[in-house]
Amino acid sequence: AVRTIAVINQKGGVGKTTTVANLGAALGRRGRDVCLIDLDPQAHLTLHFGIEPDMGASSIYDVLTGETTPNQAARKLADNLHLVPSVIDLAAAEMELSGTVGREQILSDKLRDAPPAAEIALIDCPPSLGLLTLNALAAADEVYIPLQAHFLALQGLGKLLETVALVSRRINPRLRVAGVILCMYESTTRLAAEVLEDLKAFVADARGADVPWADMAVFDTVIRRNVKLAECPSYGVTIFDYEPRSHGAADYNALADEFLARAGAP
Amino acid sequence: AVRTIAVINQKGGVGKTTTVANLGAALGRRGRDVCLIDLDPQAHLTLHFGIEPDMGASSIYDVLTGETTPNQAARKLADNLHLVPSVIDLAAAEMELSGTVGREQILSDKLRDAPPAAEIALIDCPPSLGLLTLNALAAADEVYIPLQAHFLALQGLGKLLETVALVSRRINPRLRVAGVILCMYESTTRLAAEVLEDLKAFVADARGADVPWADMAVFDTVIRRNVKLAECPSYGVTIFDYEPRSHGAADYNALADEFLARAGAP
Ligand SMILES: Nc1ncnc2c1ncn2[C@@H]1O[C@H](COP(=O)(O)OP(=O)(O)OP(=O)(O)O)[C@@H](O)[C@H]1O
Ligand SMILES: Nc1ncnc2c1ncn2[C@@H]1O[C@H](COP(=O)(O)OP(=O)(O)OP(=O)(O)O)[C@@H](O)[C@H]1O
Ligand SMILES: [Mg+2]
Numbered sequence A, B: 001a002v003r004t005i006a007v008i009n010q011k012g013g014v015g016k017t018t019t020v021a022n023l024g025a026a027l028g029r030r031g032r033d034v035c036l037i038d039l040d041p042q043a044h045l046t047l048h049f050g051i052e053p054d055m056g057a058s059s060i061y062d063v064l065t066g067e068t069t070p071n072q073a074a075r076k077l078a079d080n081l082h083l084v085p086s087v088i089d090l091a092a093a094e095m096e097l098s099g100t101v102g103r104e105q106i107l108s109d110k111l112r113d114a115p116p117a118a119e120i121a122l123i124d125c126p127p128s129l130g131l132l133t134l135n136a137l138a139a140a141d142e143v144y145i146p147l148q149a150h151f152l153a154l155q156g157l158g159k160l161l162e163t164v165a166l167v168s169r170r171i172n173p174r175l176r177v178a179g180v181i182l183c184m185y186e187s188t189t190r191l192a193a194e195v196l197e198d199l200k201a202f203v204a205d206a207r208g209a210d211v212p213w214a215d216m217a218v219f220d221t222v223i224r225r226n227v228k229l230a231e232c233p234s235y236g237v238t239i240f241d242y243e244p245r246s247h248g249a250a251d252y253n254a255l256a257d258e259f260l261a262r263a264g265a266p
């Protein structure tokens, strides 16, 4: 069965898309079969790989409306790496589907009817806790949360976890929050160190509680701020094809290794 | 009449809130009477000033539902600086109001019925082109666009301007895009220089066209990346009260001066 992972944070610009692209690519390079799903109407993951989001080709929108399946819509990016692209109409889909019974479970239904031919599916979500993100939560086994160590990071995390709790209770009891990934980390600043400390305390407090994030971890690997990560999308490639000796590549490689090491963990 | 300015960019985390808070404060310190409006359900502008977004006190939500007026809901932050706070329920408002006739014009109606007692109103918008942002566009005289000089900045700008064009045509003919403000600018990177160059070409091409952004400018002042700007919200203050000798303070002061110098311009 596909291990389905939702990559979520309603705060804008914290590294969700960059993480899905580069962690996904790193896992593919380690021989895991990975399917990326772009669930953001702004289609940045799709654009990251140099694909135009509304070429008339199949997209996640067509998957949601039942027009096509994930495997039919998936574009091959590399060995072991596929992408179900987004499309400009996805915002229209969010409106259209909002009247449907069980509207948060459409993606989950489609993925169950026709699972992607992959070991791992990574879903990139928009900066909101709206219907598309709720669909990702309903469909996911695990949630990974990219986080920028700035003020309000923990408040946003609290709000996100409330939503996870609701989805877990009403829709998807197997949902669990696996971890937080610190992104765009500025290790020389006191702000980052303070937020990291607060985050670790928060996570420690959750241990043993009867909540879907009781076992959440803060990844030891932090993704440092590195302009190479901001540059590589303009070439339609990941950091590994753009600047393999950069800190960005080193950090996402380390993240993939840690991800796999933790993979067996409950 | 209040000069109403919508601060918009559907891309997440590009500096909208930081700009509204600090440009607003700088204009207030120069004797302009400024009213800030937090139109984001994530309420980061409200939290920036150390105000809890759901204290039972009046908010922009109550303004939208007609429960109260902007002046009644406004909280005094400093001489010449008020804030109409957001509240967690604002996301519910977006749903509730989406069934209403002329649903994009609710804020515009309320601001016309009971204008804020200020010279300048700055509206902070969420990272989307959804109903709340459309309300800001319908209510505004001008649009200011904070922009991070990264890949996809111009594509996002293009999409935003399409939306401006629609609102201008169907709802608010006086709407114009006044300018782009480069935020979180990393002046040592080639990426930033390339994006800035593309942006200037884009803006030059628009001159003389029959579009609401024909006169848009790229502000000469760029806001440099400065961790002090990320730190000051955790003290509930703007950069001027936190670190007045920082680059962040210098840049937002310069931006305010440029804003006022341009103020008379068409
Ligand atoms: N570690 C990093 N160092 C430098 N730049 C980065 C890093 N991670 C991401 N970026 C850049 O910062 C910007 C925001 O990152 P990204 O788009 O991945 O965030 P996001 O959370 O997906 O944003 P949104 O909420 O808009 O979907 C992008 O231009 C990206 O290229
Ligand atoms: N010039 C800057 N230098 C360093 N950090 C900054 C700068 N401007 C903003 N920040 C920080 O970066 C983060 C994102 O900025 P901000 O919240 O203002 O963006 P936004 O566009 O309002 O985001 P959203 O799309 O989520 O509303 C915040 O933590 C903020 O404190
Ligand atoms: Mg993204």
Ligand SMILES: [Mg+2]
Residues within 6 Å of the ligand: B016, B017, B018, B040, B044, B045, B124, B125, B126
């Ligand atoms: Mg904001």
